[in-house]
Amino acid sequence: MFVNSDNYIKYLKLWLITLFLLIILMVAVGGLTRLTDSGLSITAWELFTGILPPLNVNDWNFYFSQYKKIPEYQNINYDMTLSEFKIIFYWEYAHRLLARFVGLFSLIPLIFFSLTFKDSKYYSNKYYLIFFLVCLQGFIGWYMVSSGLIENNDVSHFRLSVHLSLALLILSLIFWFILDIFKVKRFHEKISNLLLLFILLLIVIQIILGAFLSGLDGGLIYNSWPDMNGSFFPNDVKFNDIINSQLLSNPSIIQFLHRSTAYLLIFFIMILNYFYIRQKHDFKYLLFFDVVILIQIFLGIITLISGVEIKYASLHQLGSILVLSTYILILYKNSN
Incomplete structure (x- = not known):
């Protein structure tokens, strides 16, 4: 049986790029859902139902009555009207x-590829990993929402960070596949793997700390830079706060760690720039990454100083995608 491998590669490229853009959109909408405090407005998972929004007054009253049962409504939004509820519901x-x-777009094209191009020498089942991770992400999303339905006024910031981190892992994997299928050239002389992986670790830690900060509403305090209301270290934190088990639930400490990790990241990126220059690599990729990092830092500062205005906070979150993607490109070009 003759299989047109060129068509397979063409369709695969289109699928990967579209899926990459869809997940960026998903992260953006998810970020705005968090920033508008809308994530707990639907209190049931509704895996196979809930495709259509409420279509009449009775449906709206049902969803609103379910929302009224959770702590967020009872302790914070107790005076919310149905019209106001509709806004957070739609997010x-x-x-x-x-x-x-x-979820459907990550599976249906794969089934088509399996049925049509399985005899192609380029065919691979590895892309089903994307579908598996997307399914896992759906489960983690509900696991996150469920943490805010019984005892807490909000979702767990730990679960929120897992939800965001997994989304960025899926994006990174798809982007790596895109670079691979477009046969992006790699460097002959590689940068130290230890340095590259350490910077990646710092980027991941910074993203997780950012998610913690968002989940704890930690950007609403210490809205000054470069100091924290006149001091380097938050003045509402005592030594015992640093060594107790609630360390990662203290918004002041998390904001301090988020700032400090940014400074550390800049230092090691400067070292990476030095190695690029010394080894005479094509500098345009790293230069683009440098610019992205500077923009992301600027957005972070503006977000903080503005008291976490939604437009700046949303751009800052999207900036993390650009930071990670451009760094994945650098990792790819230095890989074997």
Whole structure:
């Protein structure tokens, strides 16, 4: 049987790029859902139901009555009207609807590829890993939401960080596959793997700390830079706060760690720049990464100083995608 491998590669490229853009959109909508405090507006998972929004007054009253049972409404939004509820409902609804579409789009083309191009010498089952991770992401999303339905006024910042981190892992994997299928050239002389992996670790830690900060509303305190309301270290933190088990639940400490990791990241990126210059690598990729990092730092400062205005906070979150993606390109070009 003759199989047109060129068509397989063409369709595969189109699928990967589209999926990459869809997940960026998903992260953006998810970030806005978090920033507008909309994530708990739908209190049931509704894996196979809930595709259509409420279509009449009775449906709206049902969803609103379910929302009234959770702590966020009882302790914070107790004076919310149905009209106000509809706003936060539609953010969460859009996020879930998009998630369903991403799930289907991550599977249906793969089934088509398996049935049509399995005899192609380029065919690989490795892309099913994307679908598996997307399914896992759906489960983690509900696991996160469930943490805010019984005892807490909000979702767990730990679960929020896992949800965001997994989304960025899926993005990174897809981007790596895109670079591979477009046969992006690698460097002959490589940069130290230890340095590259350490910078990646710092980027991942910084993203996790950013998620913690978002989950704890930690950007609403110490809205000054470069100091923290006149001091280097937060003045509402005592030594016992640093060594106790609640360290990662203290918004002041998390904001301090987020700032400190940014400074450490800049230092090691400067070292990476030195190695690029010394080994005479094509500098345009790293220069682009440098610019992205500087923009991300600027957005972080503006977000903080503005008291976490939604437009700046959303751009800052999207900036983390650009930082990670451009660094994945650098890792790819230095890989074997």
